[in-house]
Amino acid sequence: MKIGIAGSLESSDCLVRAEESDKLEIQIESSVFEFFGNQIRKVVLDTLEDQGIKTIKIHVNDKGALDYTIRSRLLTAIERMKRS
Amino acid sequence: MRRSLLFIPANRPGMMQNAEVFEADGIIFDLEDSVALNEKDAARTLLKHFLATFKFDFEVVIRINPIDHVNGLLDLETIISPAVDAIMLPKADPAMVRKLGELLEGFERARGIRKTIKIIPLIELAKSVLQMEEIAGLPRVDGMMLGAEDLSSDMEMERTKTGNEIFYPRARLAYIARAFGIDAIDTPFTDVLDEDGLCADARRAKGLGLTGKAAIHPNQIRYINEIFSPSKAQIEWALKVIAAAKEHSGAFSLDGKMIDTPIIARCEKILEKGRKWKLL
Amino acid sequence: MKNALGRYVPEGFKPFVGSKDYLNHSRTTEKVIYSENKGNKLLRSISEAFDALGITDSMTLSFHHHLRNGDLVMNLVCDEIRKRGLKDITIAASSIFPNHRVLIDCIENGNVTNIYTSYFNGGAAKAVSEGKLKGLLYMDTHGGRSRAIESGDIKIDVAFIAVPASDAQGNGNGYSGPSACGSLGYAIPDMLYAKKKVVVTDNLVDEVAKPVIQAPYIDYVVVVDKIGDASGIESGTTRITRDPVGLKIAEKTAALLDELGLLEDGFAMQTGAGGTTLAVTKFIRDIMLKKNIKARFASGGITRYHAEMLAEGLIEKIYDVQCFDLGGVKSIASNPNHIEISAFQYGNPYEDAIVNHLDFVILGATEIDLNFNVNVTTATTGLIMGGSGGHSDTANGAKVTVVVSPLMKSRLPIIRPEITTVTTPGEDVDVFVTERGIAINPRRTDLLEKLQGSRLKIVPIEELYKLSLGYTGVPESKPRNGRIIGVVRYRDQTVIDTLYQM
Numbered sequence: 001m002k003i004g005i006a007g008s009l010e011s012s013d014c015l016v017r018a019e020e021s022d023k024l025e026i027q028i029e030s031s032v033f034e035f036f037g038n039q040i041r042k043v044v045l046d047t048l049e050d051q052g053i054k055t056i057k058i059h060v061n062d063k064g065a066l067d068y069t070i071r072s073r074l075l076t077a078i079e080r081m082k083r084s
Numbered sequence: 085m086r087r088s089l090l091f092i093p094a095n096r097p098g099m100m101q102n103a104e105v106f107e108a109d110g111i112i113f114d115l116e117d118s119v120a121l122n123e124k125d126a127a128r129t130l131l132k133h134f135l136a137t138f139k140f141d142f143e144v145v146i147r148i149n150p151i152d153h154v155n156g157l158l159d160l161e162t163i164i165s166p167a168v169d170a171i172m173l174p175k176a177d178p179a180m181v182r183k184l185g186e187l188l189e190g191f192e193r194a195r196g197i198r199k200t201i202k203i204i205p206l207i208e209l210a211k212s213v214l215q216m217e218e219i220a221g222l223p224r225v226d227g228m229m230l231g232a233e234d235l236s237s238d239m240e241m242e243r244t245k246t247g248n249e250i251f252y253p254r255a256r257l258a259y260i261a262r263a264f265g266i267d268a269i270d271t272p273f274t275d276v277l278d279e280d281g282l283c284a285d286a287r288r289a290k291g292l293g294l295t296g297k298a299a300i301h302p303n304q305i306r307y308i309n310e311i312f313s314p315s316k317a318q319i320e321w322a323l324k325v326i327a328a329a330k331e332h333s334g335a336f337s338l339d340g341k342m343i344d345t346p347i348i349a350r351c352e353k354i355l356e357k358g359r360k361w362k363l364l
Numbered sequence: 365m366k367n368a369l370g371r372y373v374p375e376g377f378k379p380f381v382g383s384k385d386y387l388n389h390s391r392t393t394e395k396v397i398y399s400e401n402k403g404n405k406l407l408r409s410i411s412e413a414f415d416a417l418g419i420t421d422s423m424t425l426s427f428h429h430h431l432r433n434g435d436l437v438m439n440l441v442c443d444e445i446r447k448r449g450l451k452d453i454t455i456a457a458s459s460i461f462p463n464h465r466v467l468i469d470c471i472e473n474g475n476v477t478n479i480y481t482s483y484f485n486g487g488a489a490k491a492v493s494e495g496k497l498k499g500l501l502y503m504d505t506h507g508g509r510s511r512a513i514e515s516g517d518i519k520i521d522v523a524f525i526a527v528p529a530s531d532a533q534g535n536g537n538g539y540s541g542p543s544a545c546g547s548l549g550y551a552i553p554d555m556l557y558a559k560k561k562v563v564v565t566d567n568l569v570d571e572v573a574k575p576v577i578q579a580p581y582i583d584y585v586v587v588v589d590k591i592g593d594a595s596g597i598e599s600g601t602t603r604i605t606r607d608p609v610g611l612k613i614a615e616k617t618a619a620l621l622d623e624l625g626l627l628e629d630g631f632a633m634q635t636g637a638g639g640t641t642l643a644v645t646k647f648i649r650d651i652m653l654k655k656n657i658k659a660r661f662a663s664g665g666i667t668r669y670h671a672e673m674l675a676e677g678l679i680e681k682i683y684d685v686q687c688f689d690l691g692g693v694k695s696i697a698s699n700p701n702h703i704e705i706s707a708f709q710y711g712n713p714y715e716d717a718i719v720n721h722l723d724f725v726i727l728g729a730t731e732i733d734l735n736f737n738v739n740v741t742t743a744t745t746g747l748i749m750g751g752s753g754g755h756s757d758t759a760n761g762a763k764v765t766v767v768v769s770p771l772m773k774s775r776l777p778i779i780r781p782e783i784t785t786v787t788t789p790g791e792d793v794d795v796f797v798t799e800r801g802i803a804i805n806p807r808r809t810d811l812l813e814k815l816q817g818s819r820l821k822i823v824p825i826e827e828l829y830k831l832s833l834g835y836t837g838v839p840e841s842k843p844r845n846g847r848i849i850g851v852v853r854y855r856d857q858t859v860i861d862t863l864y865q866m
């Protein structure tokens with residue numbers, strides 16, 4: 001199983017887990033889920049689209065990270081997944 | 085002209101987002117010692133996106149990994165953009181500073197970056213203390229910083245709060261920097277709970293002629309800025325001198341002191357700093 | 365119906381009209397009640413007290429919160445309520461903390477159906493937020509509670525008064541004993557106006573030199589093993605913050621106070637006991653030393669930092685309605701200039717209260733809106749985790765009210781176009797200080813004028829709001845359609861906002 005993990009559970013950060021998959025699955029946990037849950041999902045989807053990735057399993061455990069952090073951690077997780 | 089430079093680990097988004105709050109003249113986003121080896125990739129990606137997202141009033145300095153290794157080269161490849169003002173080079177020696185200069189020129193051209201990204205070499209080895217004069221004269225170098233923790237390690241001497249062991253490199257840095265018209269930045273004070281110790285250390289550095297100091301904790305900035313700024317009294321005096329100089333040609337007397345060209349120039353410099361740091 | 369701030373008020377409640385509207389009404393008070401018990405008052409347990417007083421269903425029992433998160437007395441009484449299967453009890457506690465766990469059972473079982481309090485945090489608050497209280501929650505201010513009790517709005521059947529040192533007649537104070545807690549200011553209304561008063565102590569002494577709880581009012585004295593846990597009495601928050609952002613906010617606040625001319629010889633302040641507000645006190649102290657000036661008094665919740673400044677001679681007098689740590693307790697017990705005051709003297713709107721003499725007060729916020737209305741009662745999720753305490757009282761009385769907060773807390777902007785709950789009305793809030801800028805209420809043209817040409821970043825609150833959105837993005841807003849679980853009452857018991865189930 002090719003898996004990549006990046007980020008942390010510190011305040012304003014998020015922990016992203018990327019796993020190779022033949023489906024598209026996105027799970028989001030967030031300390032501010034009721035306020036930014038949809039926005040986090042959007043950032044993840046936009047980033048995957050930019051990268052041309054159509055199937056992958058992503059889990060985000062968010063502690064109030066801003067969009068740039070979510071995007072960065074996701075990109076690093078994907079890179080690490082590819083290298084694993 | 086930097087009184088204070090604050091180190092912020094480039095892998096901690098919470099800290100990076102708050103960097104602008106602390107009123108440091110410059111922020112050193114650190115990809116080197118404060119980022120673990122297995123996190124270097126995450127840090128440079130995070131920093132790249134961070135710099136692309138926000139605009140800053142402070143100077144953006146990046147401490148990259150050494151460029152004789154793939155990490156340093158990847159750092160440059162990832163983060164060089166118009167948002168970057170200066171690169172801090174760890175364990176700097178003349179050859180590495182020259183090489184960095186060439187790499188930066190390549191990136192500026194390739195990426196359409198109009199400004200000239202500066203280099204702040206970190207003097208951390210006994211050898212580089214001797215090479216300060218050569219380094220100071222290299223292109224793009226507009227300041228040099230002393231890294232006393234690694235230096236005292238290289239010298240196998242004990243690092244102390246009073247800092248007698250680094251008297252020589254501090255003094256040498258001050259004179260060489262002055263001679264080349266660049267900044268002399270003092271090593272950080274590592275006990276973040278000892279505010280009195282920090283102030284004593286900063287005053288000592290200023291007394292030797294250093295022009296600024298690095299900080300490893302935001303709470304240190306207010307003390308460093310105050311100590312390396314011209315005082316209220318100095319500013320008042322400078323304003324007085326410049327006003328009086330408008331009424332005289334050549335040397336004149338003011339409050340029993342002889343005012344000539346060098347003094348006027350010094351006062352102009354004080355006011356320049358006062359304006360830059362909004363103290364007027 | 366809607367009140368003057370446009371907030372919904374349930375049927376049968378008086379709506380909030382304005383922060384000084386109480387001046388248009390006269391002060392009526394009930395008769396002070398003395399004890400008729402001329403004989404032996406000593407009892408050996410809470411259970412004996414229940415029997416002696418005939419405590420039954422539907423009674424109102426009251427408590428003070430000077431033992432803070434170390435209080436054991438409310439737990440003992442709730443345990444008794446639960447054991448006896450009493451129903452429809454009203455709890456009137458000046459504050460309720462996480463330590464008050466037995467109350468949760470009482471709420472869930474329907475033993476306790478109504479609650480009056482000024483500050484509510486912890487498991488019981490969560491239970492009420494989840495809709496488990498079968499009656500209503502009424503949240504008052506500290507000063508407002510004294511008004512509610514004296515006017516008969518809250519009619520207390522039995523007041524349980526925890527007293528760290530008491531004699532057999534019920535003369536006591538909070539200065540000594542294993543559960544010493546300092547001032548007992550919030551217990552005074554209960555002592556005067558409750559039908560029956562029970563002192564609960566773990567330290568029976570022969571004589572009490574300076575009693576603030578006085579025998580003529582007391583019916584019984586119950587001696588138990590422990591009334592409080594010393595480590596819980598000293599709350600976790602009484603330490604100067606080391607958080608860099610908090611320190612920056614504190615530094616800016618002190619600089620602002622100085623520029624507004626509020627730090628001159630003989631000023632009067634209340635700075636509270638939170639990590640950031642204590643840091644403000646530290647920066648104020650630095651300025652006082654530089655300018656060689658003294659403060660006329662400091663008031664409110666008192667910590668060892670205030671006590672140190674009193675001992676140093678930087679503050680002339682402390683008016684103490686609550687001690688937050690053991691440093692404060694030691695000082696009130698030994699320093700004649702550290703003066704205990706009652707909830708009446710502190711913040712009753714009809715007294716010439718201490719809050720009216722403040723030059724400035726520093727307060728916190730969970731949310732603030734563009735009209736400077738402040739929420740300290742609920743989190744943005746609707747969870748009850750605080751309450752006015754002295755917030756609305758001091759904001760109303762002080763010449764300048766300063767609210768301090770980070771601009772965002774974990775991706776949530778503190779400034780919202782509509783806040784979850786209004787605790788303190790914007791007309792009483794003058795300044796909002798964040799690490800990224802300071803907003804002045806446009807009503808205060810006098811303050812704006814003083815700050816012309818200031819080097820501090822003074823911007824309209826709308827601009828701070830836009831700045832925060834630039835970082836966080838716009839949060840989705842959730843409609844509040846939960847059932848009504850209570851009301852937030854202003855100093856005069858008019859309803860300033862309604863509380864909803866989460």
